[in-house]
Amino acid sequence: xxxxxxxxxxxxxxxxxxxxxxxxxxxxxxxxxxxxxxxxxxxxxxxxxxxxxxxxxxxxxxxxxxxxxxxxxxxxxxxxxxxxxxxxxxxxxxxxxxxxxxxxxxxxxxxxxxxxxxxxxxxxxxxxxxxxxxxxxxxxxxxxxxxxxxxxxxxxxxxxxxxxxxxxxxxxxxxxxxxxxxxxxxxxxxxxxxxxxxxxxxxxxxxxxxxxxxxxxxxxxxxxxxxxxxxxxxxxxxxxxxxxxxxxxxxxxxxxxxxxxxxxxxxxxxxxxxxxxxxxxxxxxxxxxxxxxxxxxxxxxxxxxxxxxxxxxxxxxxxxxxxxxxxxx
Numbered sequence: 119x120x121x122x123x124x125x126x127x128x129x130x131x132x133x134x135x136x137x138x139x140x141x142x143x144x145x146x147x148x149x150x151x152x153x154x155x156x157x158x159x160x161x162x163x164x165x166x167x168x169x170x171x172x173x174x175x176x177x178x179x180x181x182x183x184x185x186x187x188x189x190x191x192x193x194x195x196x197x198x199x200x201x202x203x204x205x206x207x208x209x210x211x212x213x214x215x216x217x218x219x220x221x222x223x224x225x226x227x228x229x230x231x232x233x234x235x236x237x238x239x240x241x242x243x244x245x246x247x248x249x250x251x252x253x254x255x256x257x258x259x260x261x262x263x264x265x266x267x268x269x270x271x272x273x274x275x276x277x278x279x280x281x282x283x284x285x286x287x288x289x290x291x292x293x294x295x296x297x298x299x300x301x302x303x304x305x306x307x308x309x310x311x312x313x314x315x316x317x318x319x320x321x322x323x324x325x326x327x328x329x330x331x332x333x334x335x336x337x338x339x340x341x342x343x344x345x346x347x348x349x350x351x352x353x354x355x356x357x358x359x360x361x362x363x364x365x366x367x368x369x370x371x372x373x374x375x376x377x378x379x380x381x382x383x384x385x386x387x388x389x390x391x392x393x394x395x396x397x398x399x400x401x402x403x404x405x406x407x408x409x410x411x412x413x414x415x416x417x418x419x420x421x422x423x424x425x426x427x428x429x430x431x432x433x434x435x436x437x438x439x440x441x442x443x444x445x446x447x
Contacts, residue, residue: 120214121359123265124178124258126245127278130171135240136162142307149311151320157235167235168228168271175270176238176245177214179207181360182264182353185345188337190369192405195315195339197266198389200360205387207231207268215270228271238267249285252305253293253343257285262350263343293343298332302343314340318401319393324432330404337370337401338390363388371414373402374421374434399425400433407437415441 139161148154160166164174181203187193197203211229218224230236239256243249247267248258255263287305294302301313310316314336317325325333344350365384376384381395390398403421406414415438422434 120217121179121210122177122214123180123261124176124242124245124247126176126242126247126281127276128174128176128241128245128269130164130174135237139237147307147309147311149316149321150323151310151316160235161237164236164271167230168226168273170226170273171228171271172274173272173276174236174241174245175272175276176241176247177207177211177268177270178242178247178258178261179203179210179266179268179359180261180264180354180356181266182261182350183355183357183360185341186362186366187335188366188368188370188373191335191409191411192337192370192373192402193335193341194337194366194390195341196264196344198338199362199366200357201363201387202389202391203266203360204231204233204389206360207266211268211270218272223276224272224274226273229268230271231268232266234269236269238269241269242267244282246281246283249283250306251293251347251349252287252291253297253302253347254306254308255344255347257287257347257349259285259349261353263347264350264353264356290348292346292348296342296346298334298340298342299329314342318397322394322397322429324429325400325404327436330436331408333401333404334408335405337373337398337405338393363390365390370402370406370411371417373398374417374425374430396427396429399427399430403430403433403437407433407440410440412441 143155165171181197183196186199208231215227242256248256251257257263299312301309303309314333318336318338365388378395385391418434418437422431425431
């Protein structure tokens with residue numbers, strides 16, 4: 119309906135999972151994502167998201183596609199290869215709400231697409247979309263981990279009862295074993311502070327030197343835990359739904375050359391804007407070092423000396439040191 123692959127009703131009360139989320143926050147595993155702390159109470163009490171909310175529609179959208187990234191190397195998480203999913207799904211949700219209103223369902227609505235105060239995976243599980251995995255993803259039998267979640271809060275009681283989806287990872291531990299940084303510290307518990315997705319997108323400082331080699335060639339995000347998951351092998355390709363952004367004709371070297379204004383222009387409508395110019399340039403420099411791209415040495419020297427960001431200059435200097443390490447070895 120309206121392009122959604124999964125639709126179900128989730129309960130307003132998710133207090134049990136909210137307590138687990140609170141313990142994760144208290145352990146500091148959210149790193150610098152302070153907005154999660156600010157939203158703690160609204161996450162615990164979904165009725166605060168929409169006054170008078172009585173039901174939550176949990177929605178899922180398949181985004182499975184082949185891996186990709188920048189020209190000549192530098193991987194990007196698959197969800198970020200196309201148009202910004204926030205805008206695409208928000209438009210889908212608006213059309214869905216118009217249809218619901220036309221059928222006389224509800225007066226007030228609030229839509230959340232990833233960036234709002236909601237335990238999306240818990241709600242999705244209660245709505246029957248899948249089960250919680252050891253990597254803290256939600257796994258669906260058809261789409262595996264390759265689907266977006268969104269919610270519509272409604273001020274009426276919907277008749278369909280919430281049913282938590284059955285299933286488990288069983289004895290499979292591939293996501294834990296293959297995580298490059300060991301960020302999955304226990305089944306279902308991820309320490310964001312050492313997760314490549316967090317480091318390359320949310321974290322704005324100098325990435326700890328010990329973690330840089332483990333970033334491998336990831337410039338934005340990381341799909342390792344999803345790629346090794348057997349449940350995702352048969353997911354139908356949905357690349358056409360979101361397209362492929364023009365920015366992926368760029369190279370890692372291009373990411374070091376562009377200025378702020380050019381960055382905004384080139385990455386308009388892309389999820390990669392989240393990392394900002396400084397973050398992508400920092401990540402690109404580290405990846406050039408990990409790939410031992412000695413042909414980029416001259417550009418890295420210029421970047422290390424002239425980039426306006428200390429964070430980027432530091433990453434470029436580190437990359438150059440990796441070339442020296444190889445030569446001395």
